[in-house]
Amino acid sequence: MKPENQAWDKLFERAAALLPTDFADRVFRAARAGVGAAPSMLSQFALGAATAAICFLAVAVFKVQGTHEENNRAIADWQQIASSAEDSGFMQ
């Protein structure tokens, strides 16, 4: 008999003792409660679509906000140029 064989027997005995006496009942209860159930295709698709929509919305919001700030900056710059041109009599 190999030296570790006895230890293997003990390992299997120990593992068997770790299960509660109502293990089978617990399995059925967990199965009915949906524990460990794989998500359906529809729910996975819905989650993917929701994630994509949120990403798209975030990109759109940042883009619109960025463009708006850029326009405001450009208008302010032009106003400054126009007023300094007016002051120097260049516009007359």
Next chain:
Amino acid sequence: METSTTTALVDLVRRAQRGDESAQREIILSYQHRVAGFVYAMTSRSDSVEDLAQQVFIKMIRAINGLQAPAQFESWLFRLARNTCIDHLRRQKLRRIFLPFAPEHEDVPEPLGAVDTEELDALRYAISQLRPQDRALLALVQEGRSHAEIAETFKTSVAAVKARLHRAREQLRQHYQSDHET
């Protein structure tokens, strides 16, 4: 396995496939200790045995309808158990990457009384040093599965099983002796 035992198992599996809960319960009662032993050998942790064994049987209940050959039930069940344990070990590995614990929290010792002998402790250490595939191989051999049955479980050839088994046994013996002698 004897012919009468095989026939009885096939009948039981067919009943379970038809949704007969008493047949499913009978299967769980017949295999729960073997699956628990396999899970313990794969994970080396007593705190995950019940949870993982439960997952294996829940998967079994949900997927048994898809089993084409009821005579191959045992190989199929242990393949399910092996995949469940490997998924669990992978998740643990990923968790360690994203949520690294301090070294003292990483390897929390088993609670008092959980490991009752030095031999068992040494074996658990030796097994934990092996690859999950090799742990599964050794656990199946140890619980009396033939090379042909293991080849069926692993979807590989008998020759490949023998070669891997030889290597795994050597590695196990080295780790077992090194821990046992210290």
